[in-house]
Amino acid sequence: MRIIFTEDYQQMSKKAADIVVSQIILKPDSVLGLATGSTPLGMYKQIVNTYKEGHIDFNEVTTFNLDEYYGLDKTNNQSYYYYMLENFFKNININMERVNIPNGTADDIEKECLDYERKIRNCGGIDLQVLGIGRNGHIGFNEPDLKFEALTHIVELDQQTIKDNSRFFDTIEDVPTKAISMGIKTIMRARKIVLLASGEEKADAIHGAIYGKITPELPASVLQLHPDVVFIVDKEAGSRLD
Ligand code: F6R
Numbered sequence: 038m039r040i041i042f043t044e045d046y047q048q049m050s051k052k053a054a055d056i057v058v059s060q061i062i063l064k065p066d067s068v069l070g071l072a073t074g075s076t077p078l079g080m081y082k083q084i085v086n087t088y089k090e091g092h093i094d095f096n097e098v099t100t101f102n103l104d105e106y107y108g109l110d111k112t113n114n115q116s117y118y119y120y121m122l123e124n125f126f127k128n129i130n131i132n133m134e135r136v137n138i139p140n141g142t143a144d145d146i147e148k149e150c151l152d153y154e155r156k157i158r159n160c161g162g163i164d165l166q167v168l169g170i171g172r173n174g175h176i177g178f179n180e181p182d183l184k185f186e187a188l189t190h191i192v193e194l195d196q197q198t199i200k201d202n203s204r205f206f207d208t209i210e211d212v213p214t215k216a217i218s219m220g221i222k223t224i225m226r227a228r229k230i231v232l233l234a235s236g237e238e239k240a241d242a243i244h245g246a247i248y249g250k251i252t253p254e255l256p257a258s259v260l261q262l263h264p265d266v267v268f269i270v271d272k273e274a275g276s277r278l279d
Contacts, residue, residue, distance in 0.1 A: 038260070039267040040247065042275050046235045049271045050079030053167065053233050056267070058087050060165045060229075066097040068157075070166030070224070071125075072177075073102065073117045076233050077167060078124060085128040095131040099160050101153075102138040103168070103177040103224075107191060107215035109141045115205055116141065139189065139217035150189040150217060157223065166227035170234050173197045174242040174255035178218035185253045187222035191215055221259055230266040232257070234274035243270055244277035 043049040057080070060067050071077075087093055102117055111118035118138045126136060137156055143149035157163060168176050173195055179186055180195045194202075194214055203209040224230070234243050246257035247268065253259075260266045270278070 038247070038263075040275070040278065041267060041269045042278075043269060043271050045271050046079055049233055049235055049269050050077075050083050052269050053077070053080040053231055054083030054087065056231050057084055057165065057167065058093055061093050061095070061098060064164060065094060066099070067164045068099045068101065068160050068162065070163040070219070070227055071100050071102050071121065072167050072169045072233075073104075073120045074169045076169040076235055080167070080233065081125045085125065088129045095129045097135075098131060099135040100131070100137060101157055101160075101163060101219075103166075104192075104216050104218040105139040105141040106213040107141050107146070107217055108213050111138070111140070111142075115211075141213075141217060146191050146217065150191065153189045153217075153219075154223065163227040164229065166224055166230045168224070168230060168232040168257075170232060170239055170242050170246065170257050171195075171198055172201060172238050172242055174245055174257045176221075176232070176257045176260070177224060178216040179221055179224075179256040181254045181256060183253060185221040185256070185259060188220040189217065189223055190220055192218050221253075221256060225259065225263055228265065230260060230263055232260065232266065232268050233270075234268065235271045237273040237276065239270075239274040240277045243268065243274050247278065 105117045109116040178192045199212045203212050245255045251258045
């Protein structure tokens with residue numbers, strides 16, 4: 038495991054963007070695993086800037102998002118599909134046929150989850166997975182639990198996560214209570230993983246993920262077992278690491 042300490046959110050975003058950009062330069066047909074939420078917004082902006090400067094081409098890149106709210110149509114402006122389109126995909130030359138995000142309104146959710154796993158496998162697996170981290174240590178929407186959920190599955194969101202994510206919705210009642218998420222095994226199979234964390238409210242989760250016991254009660258702790266993972270933290274998120 039590598040830990041990169043950065044001064045602030047801007048620097049964290051730049052470092053993360055550099056890793057994604059070099060991945061695409063080295064392997065133009067890379068398969069990327071992507072995250073949503075507040076944390077990677079700056080990274081997406083930086084990648085888009087590099088794209089606009091003409092340094093990278095997304096034509097052959099395939100993407101798989103970590104998760105999607107259950108019950109939100111992709112046209113809903115709170116869906117992760119909408120987020121990805123607005124913040125990233127519409128600003129780069131990605132082929133939308135190579136973009137994969139779980140369908141939160143699929144009739145048969147079990148089948149949707151199995152198909153998602155199959156698609157990842159058929160693309161040769163994820164080369165680089167970008168992660169954020171929840172205050173409770175979740176990665177994707179793998180919430181603290183008694184066991185690690187392996188593959189893409191439907192999740193009951195934690196009260197903490199619902200509260201944290203209510204900032205994006207009009208009222209807390211509007212926050213979906215379920216989501217479809219890649220599982221821990223899906224994430225751990227990625228060849229490389231980069232996890233970003235910014236802000237004091239992530240300091241405990243980061244400390245636990247790096248130094249704590251490996252336990253499904255703090256899902257990110259499983260990353261200690263991954264052979265190629267880098268944590269990029271700003272000053273506040275890394276404040277409990279010395
Ligand atoms: C998002 C995801 C979540 C977020 C986490 C942190 O696709 O999988 O695990 O990364 O909830 O969210 P922010 O960045 O909004 O603090």
